[in-house]
Amino acid sequence: MAEGDKRATAHRRHRHGRGETARTRRWEAATYWPLTVIAFLFLVAYTFQVIGDLQGAWRVATLTVIRLAWVVFAVDYLVRLILSSPRPRWFRTHLFDLAVVLIPALRPVRLLGALTRITSFTRTAGSSLRAKLLIYGTGAALLLIWQTALVVLEAERRAPGASIRSFGDALWWAFCTVTTVGYGDYVPVTAAGRTFAVLLMVGGVVLVGLIVASFSSWVVERATRGHAEQQPATRADVDRIIAALNARPGDTPPHPR
Structure with a gap:
């Protein structure tokens, strides 16, 4: 078996050991960049809200972006959990993903992964x-x-x-x-x-x-x-x-x- 094939096989076994399936991988591939953009918008909205000490309509706008970002990340987590198999193993090996949903400050960390990709x-x-x-x-x-x-x-x-x-x-x-x-x-x-x-x-x-x-x-x-x-x-x-x-x-x- 070629070296590249061996590495690909080992990578698939590793991801399967984390409870990931072909459906979760397709979902992650389809949502990676949209979620990255949403993480960036969350950071921008929160920055403007705090630095500008916004009130009125502007504060409503930034809060809407922040709350929509939370909803999107929560839905993404639930979908990947539903598509995984076995689900308890996926849950145990993806605790950081749960932390990203629960702790808003962690969402911009996704931007670092995007930087290493490009x-x-x-x-x-x-x-x-x-x-x-x-x-x-x-x-x-x-x-x-x-x-x-x-x-x-x-x-x-x-x-x-x-x-x-x-x-x-x-x-x-x-x-x-x-x-x-x-x-x-x-x-x-x-x-x-x-x-x-x-x-x-x-x-x-x-x-x-x-x-x-x-x-x-x-x-x-x-x-x-x-x-x-x-x-x-x-x-x-x-x-x-x-x-x-x-x-x-x-x-x-x-x-x-």
């Missing part, structure tokens, strides 16, 4: 994975800062004794918090603001670590370039060597990637 990384499997991790890490950090700034501003701007009263203040505070600088010039005073501050601290530590690890991996690859004999073999390399050793005379050896 960006081409074709040099090596390692560089492709590293580039995707870097995009997810950097993009998730920026989304986390932006979303948290919006939520905290909405919670703090009218609270007694609050120091965060504009989006500029909230954004500055979010950057200081996620990088663990913590100047202390702006501090949330509400329970909601402090709760999101804790989430921002935890998420910031994880995401900054991911970015640093990806950058370190890139530096190591650059430093070892030209020293192929010192590079570690992957599991796929070992499998190809074993297959070549076990091949009978006259068999076609596996083609390298």
